[in-house]
Amino acid sequence: xxxxxxxxxxxxxxxxxxxxxxxxxxxxxxxxxxxxxxxxxxxxxxxxxxxxxxxxxxxxxxxxxxxxxxxxxxxxxxxxxxxxxxxxxxxxxxxxxxxxxxxxxxxxxxxxxxxxxxxxxxxxxxxxxxxxxxxxxxxxxxxxxxxxxxxxxxxxxxxxxxxxxxxxxxxxxxxxxxxxxxxxxxxxxxxxxxxxxxxxxxxxxxxxxxxxxxxxxxxxxxxxxxxxxxxxxxxxxxxxxxxxxxxxxxxxxxxxxxxxxxxxxxxxxxxxxxxxxxxxxxxxxxxxxxxxxxxxxxxxxxxxxxxxxxxxxxxxxxxxxxxxxxxxxxxxxxxxxxxxxxxxxxxxxxxxxxxxxxxxxxxxxxxxxxxxxxxxxxxx
Ligand SMILES: Cc1cc2nc3c(=O)[nH]c(=O)nc-3n(C[C@H](O)[C@H](O)[C@H](O)COP(=O)(O)OP(=O)(O)OC[C@H]3O[C@@H](n4cnc5c(N)ncnc54)[C@H](O)[C@@H]3O)c2cc1C
Numbered sequence: 001x002x003x004x005x006x007x008x009x010x011x012x013x014x015x016x017x018x019x020x021x022x023x024x025x026x027x028x029x030x031x032x033x034x035x036x037x038x039x040x041x042x043x044x045x046x047x048x049x050x051x052x053x054x055x056x057x058x059x060x061x062x063x064x065x066x067x068x069x070x071x072x073x074x075x076x077x078x079x080x081x082x083x084x085x086x087x088x089x090x091x092x093x094x095x096x097x098x099x100x101x102x103x104x105x106x107x108x109x110x111x112x113x114x115x116x117x118x119x120x121x122x123x124x125x126x127x128x129x130x131x132x133x134x135x136x137x138x139x140x141x142x143x144x145x146x147x148x149x150x151x152x153x154x155x156x157x158x159x160x161x162x163x164x165x166x167x168x169x170x171x172x173x174x175x176x177x178x179x180x181x182x183x184x185x186x187x188x189x190x191x192x193x194x195x196x197x198x199x200x201x202x203x204x205x206x207x208x209x210x211x212x213x214x215x216x217x218x219x220x221x222x223x224x225x226x227x228x229x230x231x232x233x234x235x236x237x238x239x240x241x242x243x244x245x246x247x248x249x250x251x252x253x254x255x256x257x258x259x260x261x262x263x264x265x266x267x268x269x270x271x272x273x274x275x276x277x278x279x280x281x282x283x284x285x286x287x288x289x290x291x292x293x294x295x296x297x298x299x300x301x302x303x304x305x306x307x308x309x310x311x312x313x314x315x316x317x318x319x320x321x322x323x324x325x326x327x328x329x330x331x332x333x334x335x336x337x338x339x340x341x342x343x344x345x346x347x348x349x350x351x352x353x354x355x356x357x358x359x360x361x362x363x364x365x366x367x368x369x370x371x372x373x374x375x376x377x378x379x380x
Contacts, residue, residue, distance in 0.1 A: 002025065002147075003025075003134075003144075003145055003146040003147060004024075004025040004026055004027040004117075004118060004146060005021070005024060005025065005026045005027070005146060005148045005149075005150065005376065006026075006027050006029065006135070006137050006144055006146040006148070006149045006150065007026060007027070007028045007029070007150045007152055008029055008125045008128075008137070008149065008150065008151050008152060008153050008166065008167070008170070009028075009029075009030060009151070009152040009153040009154060009167075010028050010029075010030025010032065010035040010036065010119065010121070011030075011035075011036060011037070011038055011039070011152065011153075011154050011162075011348070011365070012036065012038065012039055012110075012348060012362055012365035012366065012369075013152040013154075013347035013348030013349075013365035013366065013368055013369040014028055014030075014150070014152035014347070014348075014369075015028075015035060015036055015107075015110035015111065015114055016110060016365065016366045016369035016370065016373075017150060017152065017347065017369040017372055017373050018110075018113075018114035018117045018119075019109075019110050019113030019114045020113075020369065020370060020373035020377075021117075021373055021376060021377065022113070022116055023377075024376065024377075025117075025118075026114075026117040026118070027117070027118045027119075027120065027144060027146070028114070028117060028118070028119040028120065029120050029123050029125055029137065029139060029144070030119070030120070030121050030122075030123070030162075031122070031123065031124035031125070031140075031162050031164065032121065032122070032161070032162040033121050033122050034121065035107065035110075035111055035119065035121070036106075036107040036110060036111075037161040037162055038154070038158065038161050039103050039106055039107050039110075039362075040103050040104060040107055041103070041161070042103055042362070043098055043099075043103065043359075045102060045103055046098040046099050046100075046101070046102060046103055047098060047099045047103035047106050047362070048096050048097070048098050048357075048358060048359040048362070049078070049082070049089050049097045049098065049099065049106060049359050049362050049363075050075040050078055050079070050089070050096075050097045050359040050360075050362060050363045050366075051075060051095050051096055051097065051358045051359040051360060051363065052075060052091065052095045052096075052097070053095040053358075054070065054074055054075045054360075054363065055070075056070065058355055058356045058358065058360045059353055059354065059355050059356075059360060059364065060184075060237050060238065060323055060353070060354045060355075061328060061351070061352050061353035061354060062328050062329065062352070062353075064333070065328040065329075065331070065333045065353065066353055066364070067333075068333050068334055068371065069333065069334075069336075069364075069367040069368050069370070069371040070363070070364075070367050072367070072370060072371055072374065073366060073367045073370035073371070074363075074367070075097070075359075075363060077370075078363065078366055078367075079097065082106075082109065085109040085112070085113065086109070087099070087105050087106060087109050088100060095358065096358050096359050097359055123139040123140055123141050124139060124140040124164070124166075125137060125138070125139050125153070125166055126138050126139060126140060126166070127169075127170075127173075128149055128151075128170045128173065128174075128344075129173075130174075130341065130343075130344075133147065133343075134146070134147060135147065135148075135149045135343065135344070137149060147343050148343045148344075148345070148376070149170075149343065149344055149345070150336075150345040150346075150347060150372065151166075151167045151170050151171070151344070151345065151346045151347070151350055152167075152346075152347040152348055152350070152369070153166050153167040153350055154167065154322075154348060154349045154350060155167075155181065155321060155322025155325065155349040155350060156181060156183075156316045156322045157183060157316050157317075157319040157320060157321055157322050158316070158317065158319070158320075159316065159317065160317070163316075163322075167325075167326070167346070167350035168181070168325065168326070168350065170344075171326045171338075171346065171350070174338060174340055174341045174344055175340045175341075176326055176327060176330050176338065176340060177327040177330065178324070178325065178326060178327065179324040179325060179326075179327055179352040180324050181322050181323065181324035181325060182240070182313075182322070182323055182324055183236070183313050183314070183315050183316045183318070183319030183321075183322065183323075184236050184237045184313075184319055184320070184321050184322065184323040184354055185233045185234070185236060185237060185319060185320035185321045185354075185356075185357055185361075186233060186236045186313045186314050186315070186318055186319035186320065187223060187225065187226055187227055187228035187229075187232055187233070187236070187313065187314040187318065188226050188227045188228075188232055188235075188236065188239075188310035188311075188312070188313055188314075189225060189226040189310060189311040189312045189313065189314065190226040190227065190308070190310060190311055191308070191309060191310070191311045193308065194226075194308050196277055196280075196281055197222050197226065197227065198222075198223075198224055198225075198226075199277060200222035200271075200273060200274055200277055201222055201223055201224040202221075202222065202223075203221075203222045203271045203273060203274050204219050204220060204221040204222070204229055204271075205219070205220055205248060205269075205270050205271060205274060206218065206219055206220075206231075206250060206251075207219070207220040207231050207246050207247060207248055207250060208231070208246070208247040208250045209231050209232065209234075209235040209244055209245070209246050209247075210244065210245040210246075210247075211235050211238040211239045211244050212238060214235075214238045216231045216232075216234035216235045216238075216356075217231060217250070218230035218231035218234065219231060220232055220246070220248075222274070225314060226310070226311075226314070227310075228314075230357055233320070233357050234356045234357055236313055236319075237323060237354060237356060239310065241309075242309060243307050243308065243309045244307070244308060244309075244310065245305050245306065245307050246305075246306045246307075246308065247303075247304050247305060247306075248270060248274075248278075248303045248304070248306055249268065249269065249270070249303050249304050250304075251269070252268070252269055252304070254301065254304075257289055258289075258290070259290050260288065260289040260290055261288045261289075261290055262288060262289060263286050263287065263288060263289075264279060264284070264286055264287065264288075264289055264292075264300065265279060265286045267289055268303070278303060282299050282300065282302070282303075283299075284296055284299060284300060320357075320361070321349060321354050321355075321361055322349060322354070323352075323354040324352055324354075325349065325350050325351050325352040325353070325354075326346050326350055326351050326352060327352055328351055328352050328353065331346055331351065333371075334371055334375060335371060335372060335375035335376075336351075336368055336371055336372040336375075337372075337375070345372050347365065347368045347369050347372055348364065348365040348368055348369070349361065349364075349365065351368065353368075
């Protein structure tokens with residue numbers, strides 16, 4: 001008798017894979033007491049499923065690994081699939097697809113499609129071994145056997161929702177290399193020179209953040225712990241350590257204001273308390289712009305390229321994703337199967353592929369699941 005395909009995890013990629021294999025026997029092992037816990041809280045409870053502006057430029061990871069999966073099941077294919085299941089995502093913020101009312105709509109679709117499969121909740125996988133061509137998947141309660149194991153256990157972020165290191169541990173136990181992991185899509189903590197940011201908690205403004213060659217655009221939010229907001233979260237994807245440069249005045253035209261008699265704090269397109277705090281920090285008097293000396297103008301213009309070194313990030317407990325993960329050079333980019341171990345597959349966030357904000361991480365979870373499902377169906 002053929003043993004069921006074992007999927008470790010009951011999150012986005014696992015549920016998509018289980019949904020796409022209706023004719024195969026599948027066993028889903030999830031440590032939580034419910035499925036799709038991250039989907040349910042994502043996107044402010046409405047789940048940002050995907051993005052109409054799709055492409056490998058929005059992913060950190062090997063583009064040649066990401067491309068085939070994204071091509072075989074892109075945002076259009078995903079939308080069609082969801083529409084066929086009765087889910088009609090809505091476009092918000094110009095390019096981002098969300099569930100219309102609640103993320104539960106998506107989880108319900110996935111569960112409905114996977115209902116034929118055996119799903120076991122409250123069972124934590126602790127180890128996977130292989131002997132004589134058979135995988136032994138040990139959980140907190142028993143051991144299951146199969147010839148195919150799919151690791152869809154996600155990253156380390158939000159352990160409160162069931163995240164664990166099991167995916168990396170399994171990969172390592174089969175000889176895989178792990179690209180060092182770190183929290184991503186997360187806020188930055190700050191060092192002493194920026195402690196004054198804390199007094200600005202709650203204020204936000206549009207910025208451009210440069211991290212190396214990458215520029216992240218969007219809102220920056222000052223918080224009591226440091227910096228957050230979409231631009232900062234995206235910047236955290238590319239930051240490892242060292243300095244970043246923030247343009248606090250991205251659409252400000254310095255040329256048109258040279259003769260302005262307005263006070264600087266009224267002139268700068270920033271919340272007034274932010275302008276005032278920067279003036280204090282830069283030791284500039286709040287006076288009409290036209291009265292600034294050339295040296296003072298130069299000092300003020302540093303706001304267009306404010307350089308700072310974050311102390312770190314808010315950590316895994318606040319990070320939306322984990323960057324790094326299973327080295328994709330050791331994974332087949334069409335089937336998601338390990339080059340090191342026949343029958344062992346990796347999907348979604350556990351791999352060294354991480355998307356920016358905007359639905360890219362769910363798209364990756366679903367695209368990688370689709371590639372794997374296609375291969376398993378063809379092979380069957
Ligand atoms: C607050 C928040 C908001 C987010 N919002 C968005 C968004 O709007 N759009 C977007 O694209 N991305 C978003 N993300 C990221 C997205 O949720 C993940 O990238 C995506 O869920 C990854 O899918 P996955 O299948 O790889 O892992 P997951 O969906 O994390 O699923 C992994 C599953 O494995 C289970 N598991 C872990 N260890 C074990 C074990 N030992 N035994 C058994 N089961 C185990 C976990 O409980 C979990 O259910 C958000 C993340 C967070 C934390």
